[in-house]
């Protein structure tokens with residue numbers, strides 16, 4: 301089950317998530333429509349159903365409105381604003397960044413070859429106290445590409461740009477480049493956030509998002525800012541046995557049944573799990589679990605259809621910050637869990653940087669490249 305760690309806590313920004321549900325004021329609604337329009341414009345999703353001809357577009361923030369004429373104008377105005385050149389100043393091994401979402405950020409670069417383990421290699425260079433956290437952070441990112449418990453090998457190469465975010469507890473990885481000898485593959489992820497994006501994400505050099513999203517039909521949650529853990533990943537430099545996927549989301553975010561099935565139990569072991577739901581899906585050979593909820597809207601024995609709302613996400617039980625812990629367990633083999641991004645019944649998609657933001661994106665990539673050269 302969920303084993304929160306120090307890292308868990310450190311990974312969460314301490315600023316309060318934005319409240320979006322309680323809008324009653326007309327002006328706020330207007331702002332929301334604008335905001336939604338910006339997001340809709342920002343990403344050209346490769347998901348088939350996200351098509352401009354539809355009346356709603358699936359984005360970061362769940363279904364949103366198609367931009368209006370006024371919103372388009374405002375969007376153009378904003379995108380000129382964001383054309384501030386990005387650059388950096390160096391002082392020793394630290395770099396001060398300027399421009400766009402990088403304004404005022406202090407970052408460091410790290411280049412290493414993996415020796416006996418990733419943690420060992422990072423700790424040879426980075427100060428004790430931070431190195432384990434950093435190694436776990438790298439592993440967490442790598443778990444999008446490979447099996448961190450098997451595929452990380454001696455001789456692998458890491459190029460990294462990272463830093464501490466001001467006013468937040470925790471590390472931020474801006475760019476990770478990894479050469480895996482075992483897979484004989486170069487892996488790369490670059491953080492990017494344009495002014496009109498609510499949450500940034502990680503993209504490869506071509507502008508394809510490397511972090512996937514579950515399609516809206518089967519996703520247990522639509523509105524989340526980040527995935528902070530995948531099953532079986534490494535934490536604090538060690539295999540955690542974390543069985544679920546953690547979606548960071550504010551308390552009260554709607555949670556949906558991933559697939560049709562029957563609710564087998566709710567609210568067991570609440571000290572650890574908080575308010576929780578388990579649904580049985582015999583046709584898929586799995587059970588799905590939803591932990592740390594704020595509210596449970598179903599009862600044991602109840603049949604639920606795919607996509608219906610079953611509860612609200614929360615921060616109950618052993619949880620350090622608002623998030624949904626979502627788990628897919630095999631019915632037959634007790635210890636087997638599935639990564640939702642690999643599980644065959646979950647369709648997934650990722651986004652691509654739109655032409656409109658291509659220049660801004662390329663600029664960020666060039667900045668990251670020059671930082672790594674200077675470092």
Ligand SMILES: [Zn+2]
Nearest residue numbers: 302544546625
């Ligand atoms: Zn979890």
